[in-house]
Each structure stands twice: as structure tokens, then as C-alpha cells.
Amino acid sequence: MPVDVSTAPATSSTSTIDALIGRGQEVYFSTRDAQPSMWASWMTAVADALDAAADHLVGIAERETHLTPARLSGEVTRTSGQLRLLAAAALDGSCYELTIDHADPEKTPPRPDLRRMLQGVGPVVVFAASNFPFAFSVLGGDTAAAWAAGCPVLLKIHSGHPELSWATLQVARTALRAAGAPPDWIIGFTGQQAGRQALADPRVKAGAFTGSEHVGRQLLSVAQDRPDPIPFYGELGSVNPVVVLPAAARHQREQIAGGLAASFTLGRGQFCTKPGVVAVPASARLGDAVTAHLSGMDTGALLTESIGRAFVQGTAELGQLPGVLVDHDARSTVESAGPWLGSVRLADVIAAPDAYLAERFGPATLLITYEDTDSTTVATQLASLSSILPGSLTGTVHADLDDESDIALAGTVVDRLRHRCGRIIMNSWPTGVAVAWAMHHGGPWPATTGSLHTSVGPTSIRRFLTPVSFQDMPQGLLPPVLQDGRTDLTRRIDGRLVPAA
């Protein structure tokens, strides 16, 4: 029974959600043992269709999100590229951890024939994000990962770009149908209560979310308080600390100032990896150098009105915290936001860390100045700062790699950031998130709910996979990927890893 999802109600009704989940479950069982090559071909078809529809979709997105066409077009390319990379990972097959241990009657006790794989958990609810209307929305990383795991997606549309979402769903579902896949491999719905209903439904087996810590905690509770708790992967908030070391600040002052100004205002500061706090040596007076880059910048609307309101209020509050000096303030309104830069001494932050170190979504950043009279003093202060940093997606270090003191300090800082941040960046900026095998996009709470998984890159597929082993099972009753003789997928056979042929 196909469900019509081409119309767009404000909130999907309880009975609609119930029917959609039933359909998702049917699709799961009918595609669960499709070959990874089949999933990959479907994903590639959707990626191609997305690229072909880019102009049309970017036009809608521009109107709904206030982001620039250049930025949105780049995001489409990133999104289709991500679908293709995860399709390639499915073809490689290592993500399924296919493992065969043949029977060994010589062992004590004799070992049976054992075969293990990771299989898709079942239908997955994905909550789209507002700030990447392509890359973290309908066809974003969570959907790509669920698909590569063999899981149909129930997609909770973000209220910030509903028209774009339905249009993207249309593109995806048409491409799936043309590729011979069930179009209901992805099903859209709307409404917060509907999202909670789906997450609580026993037929749904995992959830993924990108958004605020407040909503993330609520949804996490829904997933955990079920009679059968299910995994819930939330990416919630990140302050993305940057540490500028003394020699770097002396020798690369202008370059760092320009880079920081560009990074924290990129996409109007609405990136989960926006640098939110920047530790700088007091003597370098980096605030002046950054400010010089901000005055000419344009202002404009943020993604939604509520994000605009939170930005205006958040920067006002930040400016009134003890010790904060406002270096630059574009006097943002709810309709039109521009850059905000402030400075505060490290000692003030250490006295009451929470208020200073909270994420502020939008084009704002806070410089935290430390005393740089000598390197011992610097080391002590950076150790204190590291100990109060909340978990973040990224941590960035700017060091002069020709300077021994900076190198030594960098070693210590990197060592500490490794346990507070998911990705440590040297002499660059955190706002670019390459879609690559080696990317990690995650981090300790509140960066993510789990901290053990990534939401970008091929290893993100693992979130939607669950192990199962078969013991002494006849070939004909095994899932195809565990049968004898396959060489097209990476498998571990009798302890030895055999890459895909």
C-alpha cells in the first residue's frame, strides 16, 4: 500500500505516521538482503538526480534559507559526493564486518562454522537540520549512512525549509523508482510530535538528529525510555575552541586574523564547526587585527526567525558578562545579522566557565586572552583552559612550526584536545568538513550524544548496523554476503582480512 507523500501538511497525523512506519518496515524486509551493490546503485541514481535538479532546488533553498546560491550549489555537490562515497563504501563492504570462521574440529572444544555480519537495524528516523538544507537534511549524511546500511529512512522535515524538503524528496523518490528501487526507501513527514511518535514506535530501530542540545536531550530520552531502548545519534552543539600560540600570533598575525574573520562568519556563522572561542596571547592584540576584517562585511537574515532572535539575545548577553569587551558589533536585528566579536581575559572565564563557553549560533566569536609573558605561564593557562572546555566537534591549534616553544606547547595542547574534540586541526580552520574516509565529525557530549560515532564519512554507516552471527548454517539459509566464494566484498576469513577483489 503506497502512501502518498507528495502533499505537505504542517504536521503529519498520528495515523499517517503509523502507516508510514508500517510501510518503512515492509521496505526494510524487502530490501534487507539486497546486495550492497544494489543499494550502491540506488544511491548513485539519487546522487545523479540531485545533481541534475541542482538549479531548481537551489532556487527554492535560496528563498527559504537566505543562504547564497554559490554556497548552496557547493552544498549540493558535497551532498551528491557524499552519497557516492558511501555507495563506494557499501561496494567495498568492509563496513559490514563480514567474517567467516570455518569449523575446526581439532580445537578444544571443537569450533563450529561461524559467520558474522552487520545488518541494517531496521527503519530509521532522521531529523533534518536547518543549517545545511542539503548536506544535513533530506539527502544528507544520515540518510546516506542509513541507506548504505540497508535501512529505509523516515525523514522528519525541518520546518525551516519545507518546500525544499518536499521537492528534494520528489527528486529522490522519482530517481529510486526509475532505478527499480522502492520509492519508499525514503518517506517524508512533518511535525515535532510526529517525530517523537516515530522515535517511540517499536518498529523503528534508530534515530539520528542534528540540532540543539535542548531538543536533543528530549529526543534522547524518548529513545532511551522505550521498553526496548534504541540507539539515538544526536549532534547537539559545539563551541569549537581555537588556540593561537604566542609565536604564531607574532609571526602570522594578519593571516590568522583574516582566517578567523572568514571562518566565524562563513555562512553567517551557522556552521556546527564555527570557531566559537579563540584563545589568544594578550600581547598580540589580535582583536584589533580581526576587527579590521569585519567592518566591511554585509549583514542579512539568518536561517530562521528564531535563530535570528537567539543570536541577537545571545550576543547581547555575552557582551554583558563580567570582563567582556565588545571589539565589534554589527548591531544585528532579528531580520539582519552581522559579525560580533568580543574579548575577555582567561581568568574571568575560569571563574565561571559555562556562560562564556556556550555555543552561540551565528556570526559571533569570543577571544579569550591569556598572559604570554613566558612559556611556563602560557602552558599553565592553556592547561587550565583545556580542563574547562566542553566537548566539541573540533579543536584548532595555530602554532609556528619553526618555533620550538610553540611546538612544545602545541604537543601539550593537541594531547589535551584529543579528549575534548573529535577533530584536531593544525594551522587551518574548522569550518571545512571534508567528506573522506579519515573524517571524524563527532565528539564528547554535547558535541554528540554518543561520542563513539561519526556523522560524516563512511564510518558513519556503523551507526545503523547491528551484528548477527550464524552457526553451522547451510549455505542456502545464509544471507548472500556470507555465503562461500564471494570475493567482491571485504571479508575476514579464518582470521585473515581479505580486501574486496
Next chain:
Amino acid sequence: MPVDVSTAPATSSTSTIDALIGRGQEVYFSTRDAQPSMWASWMTAVADALDAAADHLVGIAERETHLTPARLSGEVTRTSGQLRLLAAAALDGSCYELTIDHADPEKTPPRPDLRRMLQGVGPVVVFAASNFPFAFSVLGGDTAAAWAAGCPVLLKIHSGHPELSWATLQVARTALRAAGAPPDWIIGFTGQQAGRQALADPRVKAGAFTGSEHVGRQLLSVAQDRPDPIPFYGELGSVNPVVVLPAAARHQREQIAGGLAASFTLGRGQFCTKPGVVAVPASARLGDAVTAHLSGMDTGALLTESIGRAFVQGTAELGQLPGVLVDHDARSTVESAGPWLGSVRLADVIAAPDAYLAERFGPATLLITYEDTDSTTVATQLASLSSILPGSLTGTVHADLDDESDIALAGTVVDRLRHRCGRIIMNSWPTGVAVAWAMHHGGPWPATTGSLHTSVGPTSIRRFLTPVSFQDMPQGLLPPVLQDGRTDLTRRIDGRLVPAA
């Protein structure tokens, strides 16, 4: 400051736990970047020491647990073998997902140098189980997995075998010291409240537990309600359904009856994989055949008095459920338990599943009879049964693989059990759990809290690892395992999987 753990208080004090955790954290930071080869050598040293001390330890264990010396000796071998297998996995290195994507300036946007690994989460609290005083206790699978991840272990000793636990700790710590490792790579403590304190401490980064659903839920809440929730891996309870198909029951009746009797009474039924419910065709009268194997069996004490009490009460309750016929009852007491076998019709179970399908720890199992007049009737009934089964560690099918009807039914049953059970066994019994690459020991709630991870085999290491990526990091600041030129560990380089040399 080494902490003296050679004495055995009933409950470790709050300040003791605080000091032990501090010590665990110190050890974590000092061994975090030791080579996997170092961890492997330490684990092997402990395995050797455990084997060498087997006679001494088995003597203590026999007295404390009432298990037989043969069973306990076998368990020691299994435990040291597990340490060695996980040490081998550490040497192979694939568990750390070492990934290098070299910089690619030709890409749009240009890709930086990215390197990703899984690192140990930090100090881990392991709650020992009662029923495997070696394999799921001090040096059991959770400890081995945490060590292979580079995580020190804070070991909550099970009150069922404290003397054995302290003696095992002594063996392990002496071996670690002799191998040049910090003996505090494992630290023991006692007491339920102390366990909760440790799990709630911000320096502790994960927990692992094997025990009851009741206690597991409580500990899960402690881990999840922290300001920064941490992963908690509980293995809680499992009914381990067995389905005997009609032709198998006709042609292998005696063999199945003998196998079942041996399996559900093995180790006095105190296995997490004990078959707790067995669907059998009514016409085969399998109850009579199983009963014939039970009458001669000896009786004896269960692991602890409280387990004995729960068994006596649980079988009494089970015998009084509507429709249950008691086929065999050894008239167990708290001090001396023996086999219990009952039968009930499937229709009665479907009317009120929860009571019949609860785990009952000890030598008891319940036959669930289905009507086998024709194969359509059988298929319908087995579908109904599958839909009410709780999550289990294992699911077992007995089928006559020369019979077409059984083969067809087996296909359907296996397909359904794949989503209710972590391991599906054909024509054997679930009580043996091979320690092998392809083993999965886990399953949907309440078998485990997470259902995405195993607690046996090399992939169990993943539970205690968390990703981190380094971007454009100079070689000297990278962890050794991510530096250029290593060929001793499995890595993925520029998308290509390169097995360890």
C-alpha cells in the same frame, strides 16, 4: 601514588573509589599511546600467569561457586585464550580503524591531510558477573576488550566470589608488574554503591556489566543521567528460544531430547545462553523423551543463595501459570537445585507472553507445543511465536535438512530470528560460545542494552574506542600509529585497505 588493593573490604569507601579512579586516569594517560604491540604483550603475560595459577585459582573458585573443577578449568583456558585472541586483534590493528587520507590540492575544495583512528575512551568500569567466575569476571571479556582498546579497568568485584577475585587480581597485577606494565592497569574494588559512584564519576568514560535486567536498567540510568552521558554496555537477560521443526522431531527425537537435557542443565543452567523456551511439535511428545534424561541427574547448590531462592520461586510460579504441565521437577531447595521441565501449549503463551517468556536462571526450561497437523498450520504458529519473542542472545533451530518442508520452515524461522537473536544456531545448542572472530554475543533488549555491540570476540574491543581525526598535523605531533611508514598495522590509506604486513 600506588593504591594498595591487596586487602579486601566488604565495600570500598567513597574516598577509596575517588583515589582509585584518579589512579586509573593517570594510568590511562601514561599508556594511551603505548603501541598496540605493548598492550598485546601485557595481555599475553597476564594470560600466561593465569594459566600458571589455574590450579590454585580453580580451588578457590570451586569452594566459592559450587561449580565443578572440570568446568572451572575449562573456563580458565577459555579466559586466557580470549586474552590472547584479543591481543592478536590489537596486533592486527584493524580494530583501531587507522585511516590516512593524504592531502589532495586538486580536489574542490582542496582536501587537507586527514588521519583518523579509534583511541581508548579512558578508564572503564567493569562489573563482574557471578556465573562465569573467570570468563566474565576479573580477567573476562570486558577486561580483555578494554585493555586491547588501551583502557585501564576499574573492576567491581562480584560478591559471589570475592576471594577468587582478589586472588585473580593479584595474579594479574604481579604479571603486569613483571612485564613492565603499571599494575594499576586493573584495579579492584567492592560494593554496589561504590560501583555506582565509579560509573557516575566524570573521569570514567564507559561501563560494562553482565547481570540482571533490574540492576542493568539502574546502572544504565546512572550512565545516561550524567551531565555527559557515557556508553554503558549491559548484558541483561536472555530466554534463548529453540525451535524444533516437525521432521527433525520425528527423525532425530532421541538425539534432540538428549541434547536439550544436557544443554539446559549445563553448569546447573546458569549460562546466559541456556535454552529457556523450546517450541516443539505436539505430536512428537518430546517432553517424555527429555524427561527420560533428567531423572538420574544430580542436584546441588547454585552460584549464590539468592540465585537458589529465585530458582525455587521462579519454577514454582512457572508451574502454576495457566496451562503449564510439569514434566519433571527435582523438587529443588535453595541449597540444592536440580532440573525442572514443563510444557505448555503455544495458544496459552500467546494469550499472555510475558510470564512464560521471562528468563529463569538455573536448570529449568519450558517446552511450548505447537500443533503440527500440516505445514501451513506450523508456519502460522511459528510466525506468531516469533512476533512475541523478547530479544535474546541466541536462537536455535532444529531442522531435518533432508526434508523439504523443514527446510522451507527453517528459512522463515531463521529470517525472523535474525531480528530477535544475536546468534542463530542450526542443529546444535546455544550453550557453547566459541571465542572467535565471527562470534556475536549480544542481541536486542533485554539481551543487551545496546544491541549494536558484542561482548565476546575481537569486535568487542570497539565498545571502548572513540574516534579522533587529525588534520594537517605534523608527523611529530601524531600518535605513533598514524605516522607515515607503518606497515605492521592494518590501515586504510587513500581509500584502500592495507592489511597488516
